[in-house]
Amino acid sequence: MSAAEDPRRLDLDDLRVRAFGERGGAVDDSIPELAEADPDLLGIALVTVDGATRASEQADVKISIQSAVKPFLFALALQDHGSDALDRLGIEPTGEAFDAIKLESGTGRPPNPMVNAGALLTAALVDGDDAEARSRRILAGLSAFAGRDLRVSERIAENEHLLGDRNHALAHLMRAEGTLEVGADDAVAVYARACAVLVDARDLAVMGATLAAGGRNPVTGADVVGAAVARDVISVMATCGVYDGSGRWMRRVGVPAKSSVSGAIVLAAPGVLGAAVVSPPLDAQGTSVRGHAVSAALSEELGLHAFGVPSH
Numbered sequence: 001m002s003a004a005e006d007p008r009r010l011d012l013d014d015l016r017v018r019a020f021g022e023r024g025g026a027v028d029d030s031i032p033e034l035a036e037a038d039p040d041l042l043g044i045a046l047v048t049v050d051g052a053t054r055a056s057e058q059a060d061v062k063i064s065i066q067s068a069v070k071p072f073l074f075a076l077a078l079q080d081h082g083s084d085a086l087d088r089l090g091i092e093p094t095g096e097a098f099d100a101i102k103l104e105s106g107t108g109r110p111p112n113p114m115v116n117a118g119a120l121l122t123a124a125l126v127d128g129d130d131a132e133a134r135s136r137r138i139l140a141g142l143s144a145f146a147g148r149d150l151r152v153s154e155r156i157a158e159n160e161h162l163l164g165d166r167n168h169a170l171a172h173l174m175r176a177e178g179t180l181e182v183g184a185d186d187a188v189a190v191y192a193r194a195c196a197v198l199v200d201a202r203d204l205a206v207m208g209a210t211l212a213a214g215g216r217n218p219v220t221g222a223d224v225v226g227a228a229v230a231r232d233v234i235s236v237m238a239t240c241g242v243y244d245g246s247g248r249w250m251r252r253v254g255v256p257a258k259s260s261v262s263g264a265i266v267l268a269a270p271g272v273l274g275a276a277v278v279s280p281p282l283d284a285q286g287t288s289v290r291g292h293a294v295s296a297a298l299s300e301e302l303g304l305h306a307f308g309v310p311s312h
């Protein structure tokens with residue numbers, strides 16, 4: 001049986017060695033902890049919807065989740081608010097950078113939940129009477145997605161909060177538009193803590209697999225979110241997950257995904273598997289260069305492209 005028929009047979013260490021040929025990109029320097037990342041870190045993991053797990057060397061090295069948290073914040077907001085959350089923000093791609101200071105014209109809503117404006121709002125929509133309660137609910141929700149108790153790096157959370165000037169600007173703009181109902185500083189603090197959750201490639205692959213399995217964690221068996229929520233989240237990952245690189249990503253990889261400035265990418269192939277790649281050097285759109293290459297290879301070898309048809 002070939003790897004294309006059985007993902008468990010894929011040699012992720014071989015894929016990893018091949019990916020070292022990709023040399024471009026630069027590590028993010030928005031906060032000191034990201035600037036200090038090891039550019040040669042490369043972890044790969046995949047988890048099928050029936051719970052089989054494969055992991056490469058370094059798949060257990062922890063990094064901050066950063067924007068790879070956005071699909072899961074959207075999922076928790078949808079779970080807690082139902083379709084009301086969908087009325088509160090758009091779902092259209094922007095063709096702009098992740099932190100563009102721009103809201104939907106006419107409505108003042110964030111353009112989609114995969115850019116910073118949207119994630120500040122989805123984090124604020126998660127149930128909880130105050131910032132602390134929302135952060136607790138987010139950490140518990142992310143832990144359910146990952147199937148283990150995750151923790152926050154306090155230093156990273158603090159620096160994200162202190163140095164995230166554009167996030168503060170976006171939160172104030174959404175307050176001015178009446179889109180954000182909680183305090184601007186609280187909204188940034190909760191989002192910053194969510195970005196500072198520590199995960200590894202294995203965790204992210206389980207999280208992606210939980211979406212791919214319709215909201216049920218295939219490793220723990222826990223129902224984390226409903227199937228309709230998982231479908232909505234994956235749909236928006238497909239169109240908006242890689243920011244202004246989403247079109248290029250869909251053509252080359254063809255699997256819904258979310259990128260992040262820590263170099264993590266989480267992928268969800270509905271009904272098949274979740275996968276993750278962690279490699280810090282980024283391209284101009286903030287996507288991991290090696291992560292992109294490994295994802296394309298995974299898609300090719302496992303026949304995962306959403307629009308591909310087996311050749312005649």
Ligand code: GLU
Nearest residue numbers: 066067098195260261262
């Ligand atoms: N912490 C980053 C920010 O909000 C996340 C951005 C990303 O990972 O793309 O600025």
